[in-house]
Amino acid sequence: MSMDGGTFARIWALARQIPRGQVATYGQLARLAGNPRLARTVGYAMAAAPPDVPCHRVVNRSGGLSAAFSPAGRQSHRLLLELEGVPFRPDGTVALERCLWRPPFPAP
DNA sequence: AGTATGACATAGC
DNA sequence: AGCTATGCCATAC
Numbered sequence: 307m308s309m310d311g312g313t314f315a316r317i318w319a320l321a322r323q324i325p326r327g328q329v330a331t332y333g334q335l336a337r338l339a340g341n342p343r344l345a346r347t348v349g350y351a352m353a354a355a356p357p358d359v360p361c362h363r364v365v366n367r368s369g370g371l372s373a374a375f376s377p378a379g380r381q382s383h384r385l386l387l388e389l390e391g392v393p394f395r396p397d398g399t400v401a402l403e404r405c406l407w408r409p410p411f412p413a414p
Numbered sequence: 415a416g417t418a419t420g421a422c423a424t425a426g427c
Numbered sequence: 428a429g430c431t432a433t434g435c436c437a438t439a440c
Binding site (some may be wrong): 314336341342343344345347350351 | 434435
């Protein structure tokens with residue numbers, strides 16, 4: 307049975323699972339979505355994500371923020387994360403080792 | 415339909 | 428350890 311509403315919808319559903327104060331990487335969501343190669347597409351999904359999707363909790367593998375997150379750039383991206391208590395490194399990247407989301411075992 | 419673009423990832427140097 | 432080049436997939440024109 308397929309509840310497929312498009313690749314984006316599937317990715318959005320995963321992004322919604324990210325707890326407050328934690329972050330996930332594009333590749334991580336791609337992997338959870340079933341295809342590790344969808345990392346790039348995850349970015350597109352975030353760009354087109356509805357307001358109920360915490361797209362600010364998605365960062366790249368290096369913990370780097372998105373320049374296209376908003377017109378204001380990564381500044382607003384960082385602000386939203388800091389408001390959730392997400393720890394940052396001196397270089398401005400997210401301290402993934404402290405707040406990387408650990409999804410429950412992917413149920414088959 | 416084919417080409418070009420892009421909120422990434424991985425492998426080489 | 429950081430930068431460059433290549434790959435991959437879905438969307439837009």
